[in-house]
Amino acid sequence: MAAGVIRKALEGGIPPLTRHQIPSHQTGMDGGDARFKPLRSPIDDASVARSQSLARQGSELSRMGRHRDAVGCFTEAIVWNPNDHRFFADRSFCYSAMGWHEEALRDALLARYLEPRWPQNHFRCGKAHLALQMYHEATRCFEAVLAMDPACEAARQELRSIGTYEAVRTGNGEESAAFTGAPMSEPRAAQPDLQPGNAGLCRSLMVENVTPHVTRDMLVRLFRPYGLMRSVHLQHDQECAIISYAHHLSAVKAVGALQGRVLCGRAITIRFADN
Known part of the structure; x- marks a missing residue:
């Protein structure tokens, strides 16, 4: 069964037992998602235990950067217990790390629908929206995180990143400062190169x-959604890569969306380089 489950997951399919209906007001898209139907029936203890064991395996694989294998584990965990929102949130994280942003958004929306009171589900929705350049939706998600957890600095940084992109795109720093709730001149020691002046x-x-596990294809999949790419130079001996876009706004969007993204077990850092 595991091989079939993994194949369906990687092809974008979902086993029948995992399907849920997401109302349109939950998805942020007209019509909801008709591929899913409700399922909230009780799950027996043996199935719950099996699903948790698979989820632990998936989490360990994810920490090792083996996101594709982790997707298979989380998918099989969902087959055994499709009512646990954490499995969808964790699979969403793996899809994001693989650059499969539409799949990441689908799972994040499912996780949020199953448990809207958990801040991490809103955060995962925000990250997926941001990767798909849906900035208004991403902003609402990160604001929802802060409403539940005012101390969440990660959500605050994502809002600042969105504001940075808006400031460069519109040339109106004050407007973007109001948009994010933080002045554009506010220092950010951890990510100084996000400032528009540096861009x-x-x-x-x-x-x-x-x-060393990162491939050129992984980088292309990760950075391609933000604009036309001119070149990708991967330098494993220096543990770095240089990504070149055709337009500077593409670079700004990529920094805002991908700064700190975990790729094969490590959080990457991104800074603007010489053209």
């Missing part, structure tokens, strides 16, 4: 902390 018209990005 300028730079079209190239230096991606650092890249593990």
Whole structure:
């Protein structure tokens, strides 16, 4: 069964037992998602135990950067217990790490629908929306996280990243400062290169902390959604890569969406490089 489940997961399919109906007001898209039907029947203890064991395996694989294998584990965990929102949230994280942002959004929406009181589900929705350049929806998700957990600095940083992109795109720093609730001149020691002044018209990005397991294809899948790419140079000996876009706004969007993304077990850091 495991091989079939993994194959369906990687092809974008979902086993019948995992399907839920998401109302349109929950998805943020007209009509909801008609591929899912309700399922909230009780799950026996043996199935719950099996699902939790599979989820632990998936979490360990994810920490090792083996996100594709982790997707298979989380998918099989969902087959045994489709009512646990954490399995969908964790699979969403893996899909995001693989650059499969539409699949990541689908799972994040399911997780949020199953448990809307958990901040992490809103955060995963926000990250998926952001990767798909759905900035308004992403903003609402990160604001929902802060409403539940005001101390969540990660959500606050994501809002600042969205504001940085808006400031560069519109050329109106004050408007973006109001949009994010933080002045654009506020120092950010952890991510200084996100500031618009550092971006300028730079079209190239230096991606650092890249593990030997990262491939050029992974980087293309990860950075391609943000604009037309000119080149990708992967330098494993220096644990870095240089990504070049055709337009500087693409580089700005990529920094805002991908800064700190975990790729093959490591959080990458991104800074603007010389064109």
